[in-house]
Amino acid sequence: MHGTRILLLPGWQNSGPDHWQSRWERLHGDQRVEQADWEWPRRGDWMARLDEVLQASDTSAVLVAHSLGCHLVAAWAAHSRHTARVRGALLVAIPDVERADMPPQLHNWRPIVRQRLPFAALAVLSTDDPYGDLPRTEAIAGAWGAPVQLAGPRGHLNGDSGLGDWPEGRALLQSL
Known part of the structure; x- marks a missing residue:
């Protein structure tokens, strides 16, 4: 990962x-992409912020997304002209934002972008994630071209x- 921003x-x-993610930020110096509104996330605003952070440096990046951050990666990649700046993505705990029981704050993330990612990706899924039925989240990862761990x-x-510090996740990141 030398010479690559996380x-x-x-x-x-x-x-x-x-x-x-917070532990990795402290332990490894990874950079959190701060969003203006964490409570009422607007897909377009989050995409614009990611594009801005990626363009702020000439260094390539690996994206490490959790939950709604995974949908950010897919939506951003489907619309950005700067995808070549990304070397890969670790997508952890993909939620199903199209479920009927999702909070109204997440409704503008529908429909789920299902376009194949233009860079290497790996999805890490739990078998009992309360925010996504495993067969459905596996299908979303498959649409993105991300093998599932x-x-x-x-x-x-x-x-x-x-x-904790999730060393298994860090090893998966290194495998990208």
Whole structure:
């Protein structure tokens, strides 16, 4: 990963201090892409912010997305002219934002972008994620061209999942 920026893309409501993304930021110096509104995320605004961060440096990047951040990667890649700046993406805990029980704050992320990603990607999914039925999230990852790595029954793979610094996830990132 030498010479490559690691950009952390948290999901809805950001990643708290115990989340593996926040730990990676502290441990490895990865860069969180801050969004103007974490509570009412607007897809277009989040896409524009990612494009802005990617263009702010000549260094290529690997995207490390959690939850809604995964949908940000797909939506951004389908519309940006700067996808060559991305070397790959680790997509963790893809939620199904088209489910009827999703909060209204996430409705503008519908429909799910299902275009193949123009760079290497790997999806890490839990077998008991409360925000996405496994067959459905596997199908979303497949549409994006991202092979799936199952993490077992680990919930939403967030701060409540007991992952700590999540060295297994870091190893998967290195494999990209």
